[in-house]
Amino acid sequence: MLAPLRSTVRATIRRRGLFGRGARVLVACSGGPDSVVLTDVLVDLSAELSLSLAVASVDHGLRAESPAEVEHVRALCAGWGVPFHALRLELVRGPGLQARAREARYAALMALRNELSADVLAVGHTRDDQAETVLSRVLRGSGVRGLRGIWPSRPDQVVRPLIDCSRADVLAHLSARGTLADQQGRNVLAAVRDPSNDDPAFERVRLRHETLPALRAEDPEVLRHLAELADDARDLVELAERGGADLLAAALEIVDGQRALAVAPLRDAPRALRREALRQLLTSAAGGTLHAGRAHLVELEHAVLAGPGAHVLVGRGVSYRREGHQLRELQATGGTEHERGGLRPGSEETTKLCI
Structure with a gap:
């Protein structure tokens, strides 16, 4: 069972760059x-690919078992002959703990990556994680952009070599590797278990143990299909972003010191490119601090397709008004946030843009 996973990871590293x-x-x-x-x-793979490896393990300071788990990884690294680094975080319990822990963990790991001058930070997300992420975003109505799921390689050099491997493949490798180690008199390759991975209070756990098994009963290949959907969505969004940027550049004008869009190119463009151009327009407004929602995007598109007079408030003092053959961007001054088209926390308009 060792060779198949090794081959898959090698192929992922090469194919996904x-x-x-x-x-x-x-x-x-x-x-x-x-x-x-x-x-x-x-x-x-390190000898074959001439890799220079180092390993880091993070203790979030939240569970009594964490120090022992870090020491377990230290012992594994001693067996592998790989340099080991232990990182300790001090987190305060409270709202948003998981998100804060993730942010702090990545910040610490990226700081260490920079300190070591490592080219990439490799993390262990699998095809199952990808499927769970895509399904979660479908249920949240994230749009095509959300369907991109987990990126195999991020711009900040976080990479996921196991992204094309199933969790079953991982567990089979772990079992086979442990058996082989026993037979050869070496230390058994063992893993620890985080109890939060079985806590149904977390959405991902419910998807993993309840929703996906039900879907797998209907489609045994559902994990692969969801992962392939993520790959397709990334390709489509990349294409839309390029086309949307070209369309925005073709339509953009400066009138009286403020931005305006010529309506004709937008009106004649395919819907996906038109919405992407408008999304880029919105996300670049107010110094890039504007987070408008799908509802605003739909209203803005309606203003493009309708006649003059349409007026869309999108927040942070930014609004758009259809004047003749242009859609003009207006920057308001003074007044309350509500009067300037401010967004209400928790309202539909505060959701992320979708295409």
């Missing part, structure tokens, strides 16, 4: 099955 031969890779390893197997496979 995660990193090249001779790369310096910092691996984030929590001690759980995914990150342990990721590290094991990269160690196995």
Whole structure:
């Protein structure tokens, strides 16, 4: 069972361009099955790909078991012969703990990556994680952009070599590797288990243990299909972004020191490109601080397609008015946030833009 996973990871690294031969890779390893197997496979590939590896494990300071889990990873690294770095966070319990922990963890890992001059930070997300993410975003109505799911490679050099491997593949590798280690008299490759991974209070756990098994009964290949949907969505959004940027550039004018769009190019463009151009217009307004919602995007498109007189308030003092053959951007001064078209926290208008 070792060779198939190794081959899949090698193919993912090459096909998705995660990193090249001779790369310096910092691996984030929590001690759980995914990150342990990721590290094991990269160690196995290190000679072939001339990789320079280092491993980091983060103690969030939230569970009594965390220090022991970090020491477990330290012991594994000693067996692998890979440099190990322990990171400790001090988090305060309270609202948004998971999100704050994730943000702090990545900040600490990226700081270490910079300190070590590593080319990439490798993390252990699998195809199952991808499927869970896509399904979660479908249920939240995230639009096509949300369907892109987890990026195999991010602009900040976070890479996911296991993204084309299922969790079943990972567990099979872990079991086979442990059996092989026993037979050869080496330390068994073992992983720890975070109890939060089984807590139904978390949406991802419910999707993993309830929703996806039901879907798998209807479609045994649902994980692969959802992961492929994410790949397709990334390709389509990239295409739309390029086309939308070209369309916006073609329509954009400066009138009396403020931006305006010629209506004709937008009106004649395919709907997807028109909405993407308007999305880019909105997200660049107010110094890039405007977070308008789908409702505003639909209203703005209606203003393009309707006749003169349409007026759309989008917040932060920004509004758009249809004047003749132009859609003009207006910057208000003074007045209350509500009078300037401010967004109400928690309202539909505060959701992210979708296409």
